[in-house]
Amino acid sequence: MNLIVSAIGQGLLWALLGLGLYLTFRILDFCDMTVEGTFPLGAATAVTAITHGVNPFIATLLAVVAGMVAGLVTGLLYTKGKIPSLLAGILTMTAIYSVNLRIMGKSNISLLGQPTLFNGALHNLPQYFDSVTLGLVVIAIVTVLMILFLATDYGQAFIATGDNPTMAKSLGIHTDKMVIVGLMISNGMVGLCGALIAQNNGYADINMGIGTIVIALASIIIGEVAFGELTLNQRLVAVTLGSIIYRIILLAVLQLGFSANDLNLISSVVLAICMMIPQFEKQLNIKKPILKGVRPHE
Amino acid sequence: MNKPILELKNVQTLVNKGTANQTKILKGINLQINAGDFITIVGTNGAGKSTLFNVIGGNLRADGGQILHNGQDITRTSEEDRTAFLARVFQDPKLGTAPRMTVAENMLLATKRGEHRYLIFRQLKQNMARFTKLAATMNNGLENRMTTATGALSGGQRQALSFLMATLKRPDILLLDEHTAALDPHTSLNLLHATNERITTDHLTALMITHHLEDALTYGNRLIVLKDGQIKADFKGEAKQVLTVDKLYQYFED
Numbered sequence: 186m187n188l189i190v191s192a193i194g195q196g197l198l199w200a201l202l203g204l205g206l207y208l209t210f211r212i213l214d215f216c217d218m219t220v221e222g223t224f225p226l227g228a229a230t231a232v233t234a235i236t237h238g239v240n241p242f243i244a245t246l247l248a249v250v251a252g253m254v255a256g257l258v259t260g261l262l263y264t265k266g267k268i269p270s271l272l273a274g275i276l277t278m279t280a281i282y283s284v285n286l287r288i289m290g291k292s293n294i295s296l297l298g299q300p301t302l303f304n305g306a307l308h309n310l311p312q313y314f315d316s317v318t319l320g321l322v323v324i325a326i327v328t329v330l331m332i333l334f335l336a337t338d339y340g341q342a343f344i345a346t347g348d349n350p351t352m353a354k355s356l357g358i359h360t361d362k363m364v365i366v367g368l369m370i371s372n373g374m375v376g377l378c379g380a381l382i383a384q385n386n387g388y389a390d391i392n393m394g395i396g397t398i399v400i401a402l403a404s405i406i407i408g409e410v411a412f413g414e415l416t417l418n419q420r421l422v423a424v425t426l427g428s429i430i431y432r433i434i435l436l437a438v439l440q441l442g443f444s445a446n447d448l449n450l451i452s453s454v455v456l457a458i459c460m461m462i463p464q465f466e467k468q469l470n471i472k473k474p475i476l477k478g479v480r481p482h483e
Numbered sequence: 484m485n486k487p488i489l490e491l492k493n494v495q496t497l498v499n500k501g502t503a504n505q506t507k508i509l510k511g512i513n514l515q516i517n518a519g520d521f522i523t524i525v526g527t528n529g530a531g532k533s534t535l536f537n538v539i540g541g542n543l544r545a546d547g548g549q550i551l552h553n554g555q556d557i558t559r560t561s562e563e564d565r566t567a568f569l570a571r572v573f574q575d576p577k578l579g580t581a582p583r584m585t586v587a588e589n590m591l592l593a594t595k596r597g598e599h600r601y602l603i604f605r606q607l608k609q610n611m612a613r614f615t616k617l618a619a620t621m622n623n624g625l626e627n628r629m630t631t632a633t634g635a636l637s638g639g640q641r642q643a644l645s646f647l648m649a650t651l652k653r654p655d656i657l658l659l660d661e662h663t664a665a666l667d668p669h670t671s672l673n674l675l676h677a678t679n680e681r682i683t684t685d686h687l688t689a690l691m692i693t694h695h696l697e698d699a700l701t702y703g704n705r706l707i708v709l710k711d712g713q714i715k716a717d718f719k720g721e722a723k724q725v726l727t728v729d730k731l732y733q734y735f736e737d
Contacts, residue, residue, distance in 0.1 A: 338600040341584075345592050348581035351573070354542075356648075357566035357597035 191313040192436045196429030197320025198381050202397060203404030203424040204327060205374030211405065213347035213367045216478035218274030218398060219259045222281030223252045223372045225394035227379025229285040232294050232389035241302045245380045252376020253369040255281055260365030263482055271478030285391055292391040301384035316385050323381065324425050327374065332418050343367060396449040403456040404428035410459055431455065486554055487515040488688055489539070489656055495547035496534055508534045510712035511548065516656070521682050523699040524692045526709030527735055532692045535709065536658050541565040552655070567597030570654035572645050572662040579645025582634030586625065586644060589633055590614045593648035617647055621677055639670035646674065650681055659691040675702065696728045708734045
């Protein structure tokens with residue numbers, strides 16, 4: 186029972202990563218590798234700030250800002266520098282690795298004995314319910330904000346930018362600006378995710394970003410495979426459910442006797458299996474943004 | 484005499500700039516477009532018709548000369564900013580609409596062409612009745628597919644939607660780049676009729692590229708022959724009315 190609750194809590198917290206990537210990967214049609222750097226950047230920023238006596242709430246906000254700056258850099262490289270999206274993301278991601286080491290000063294910082302968002306009011310809950318509660322609150326707020334955003338005139342222009350940039354431009358939408366804004370929001374969410382996971386785990390580690398893009402894609406794809414044809418708003422909810430399902434799959438696999446060291450292997454295998462189910466191939470439409478990612482920006 | 488709504492003064496464009504292969508595409512275009520003009524444009528492949536549209540539309544910068552909109556210099560105005568007064572329909576039906584968005588959502592996007600888009604709610608429902616009525620004017624069943632993603636429409640419906648979107652918010656200048664060329668003869672004729680109807684009743688100023696000489700003669704009040712990057716002939720009013728396909732065809736020989 187505890188394990189299931191833990192999986193749901195983890196699924197909720199990690200869903201932020203999937204939602205963030207959904208904005209770029211699915212809506213903007215932009216394969217953003219930056220998240221592999223932004224996730225540990227959020228963790229590093231929050232944990233370092235907390236160990237320096239900053240209020241955990243403020244520290245988490247700082248992580249969001251740090252993520253947004255990373256998104257801005259990738260956005261500028263892509264739109265102004267005309268670097269292909271995949272490479273722009275990889276460049277930023279690689280650079281962030283060094284930035285993270287600068288921020289933390291070493292490769293691992295523990296939060297032992299430090300205040301986090303998970304102690305305080307959540308401290309009296311039974312084990313693992315703290316992450317479920319905080320996860321639910323954050324996911325609910327973020328999902329509602331995303332739904333509201335996408336239903337505005339601005340949000341509609343944002344969707345059109347990803348759907349058909351030529352048309353978007355011919356209607357006067359500044360597509361470059363939209364891409365930059367999208368990358369900033371997306372990476373801000375990923376930074377938030379990193380900050381929450383680090384506080385939940387009790388540490389930040391320089392290597393904690395490895396494999397995050399696969400985890401995010403797994404949430405998105407599992408949600409799509411499991412729930413099929415949905416409206417945009419339903420799809421956003423499906424990402425969170427996909428993230429929870431993914432955690433439960435991992436839990437089941439760990440129960441089979443694999444160790445936590447095998448997690449990245451398992452993540453990749455799970456995602457690969459989901460994507461190889463041939464009849465889903467067309468619906469998944471995963472190849473297009475990746476192929477687009479190796480071509481330069483027009 | 485009215486001031487022209489759009490004026491091109493000695494507009495030139497180059498390709499392969501700064502290399503040994505540098506070539507001129509537009510070789511000094513001078514053109515005055517008056518409000519209410521419906522100009523059909525014909526010319527051989529490579530004559531510069533699309534380049535001319537791209538220069539007017541702003542996705543290609545002129546390398547020489549000047550473009551004036553209502554007397555104001557817009558030569559350096561960006562493509563996005565020009566959409567405030569200029570609308571375009573592309574030849575490829577896929578280019579004019581957002582495939583994952585519904586017909587109504589696409590139309591809503593077009594109502595704000597060239598305007599700032601704010602974080603305010605989109606008001607789709609409030610516009611639905613108006614959009615459905617407009618869609619019905621295209622006579623191809625578009626009005627029954629308002630909540631369908633445009634990717635699921637036929638090419639004819641998509642192109643009709645593109646045309647509607649271009650005229651939803653009245654443009655000062657409408658550019659039609661062979662917008663019926665990808666359609667079957669019947670659908671193409673249907674859209675041409677609707678195009679002509681809308682342009683004449685709303686007194687829109689439009690430029691239409693076409694490869695069909697009959698269409699070029701039938702529609703519009705003015706006809707331009709583009710050849711080798713220059714305007715070879717410009718028939719207005721009466722001169723256009725007495726023009727025949729045979730005479731026009733002579734411009735394509737040699």
